[in-house]
Amino acid sequence: MTVEVIPFFHVGSNTFSYLAADPASGDAAVIDPVLEYDPHSGAADEAPAQALVDAVRQRGWQVQWLLETHAHADHVSAARWLKRQWPQARVGIGAGIVQVQRTFAGPLGLPQGFRSDGTQFDHLFVDGERFAVGGVQARVIAVPGHTPDSIAYLIGDALFPGDSIFMPDGGTARCDFPGGDAAQLYRSIRRLYELADATRMFVCHDYGPGGREVACQTSIGEQKRGNIHVRADTSEQDFVRQRTARDATLAPPRLMQPAVRANIQGGALPD
Numbered sequence: 001m002t003v004e005v006i007p008f009f010h011v012g013s014n015t016f017s018y019l020a021a022d023p024a025s026g027d028a029a030v031i032d033p034v035l036e037y038d039p040h041s042g043a044a045d046e047a048p049a050q051a052l053v054d055a056v057r058q059r060g061w062q063v064q065w066l067l068e069t070h071a072h073a074d075h076v077s078a079a080r081w082l083k084r085q086w087p088q089a090r091v092g093i094g095a096g097i098v099q100v101q102r103t104f105a106g107p108l109g110l111p112q113g114f115r116s117d118g119t120q121f122d123h124l125f126v127d128g129e130r131f132a133v134g135g136v137q138a139r140v141i142a143v144p145g146h147t148p149d150s151i152a153y154l155i156g157d158a159l160f161p162g163d164s165i166f167m168p169d170g171g172t173a174r175c176d177f178p179g180g181d182a183a184q185l186y187r188s189i190r191r192l193y194e195l196a197d198a199t200r201m202f203v204c205h206d207y208g209p210g211g212r213e214v215a216c217q218t219s220i221g222e223q224k225r226g227n228i229h230v231r232a233d234t235s236e237q238d239f240v241r242q243r244t245a246r247d248a249t250l251a252p253p254r255l256m257q258p259a260v261r262a263n264i265q266g267g268a269l270p271d
Ligand SMILES: [Fe+2]
Pocket: 070, 071, 072, 073, 074, 146, 163, 173
């Protein structure tokens, strides 16, 4: 069953959010929705999420799932805001969120009553878990490495790998956040490479390297042939060496503190 995928690009964080729908039933999932957030004024703007609401309304779809690929460090999730628009939708994230919550609760000074048990979300997905978007079968593939809670969603023939892997010329995501692990990311990507070459892949970020226009869609086959960090024949050792050297040069994301703080609470905005 072919799933219809509509991308939405957020300029401020170079994030792609997606609507993935079963056109036959009109049931849909949203992947990685973004809320505009200004850390200086503390002001939030739901315009990027409103665009999702408008697109869903135009098509007469019903959103059943609000899916996070991981607790993002570069933007605030719009899942909580969207849940108010669509109360039937369930917010899902990987079960590893519990580990991320334990790691960050102290350093981010979350209140005493904060529970590091994932209950801020409606559903915690485990590796291999199956679910459905209307009549389209879906499956979760754990892809730890960038973060411990990273999961990929395979919905029909469309894969949403989160921040494990970017477009072929964008390589892979950094592995230097607390709980990140380059060797683990390599093994996660090898698991994705076991999928059929024709599997469509929709990336979470694109920065248009070399001045090309931003793009969001590639395939497993294209990645295996051309990803600048992990091709089909790249060794774990080579990848880890390259990834670690690159991570040593990267600055922390601008929104890291408020974004992680909000996102491990299921998209609760900073005070
Ligand atoms: Fe990320």
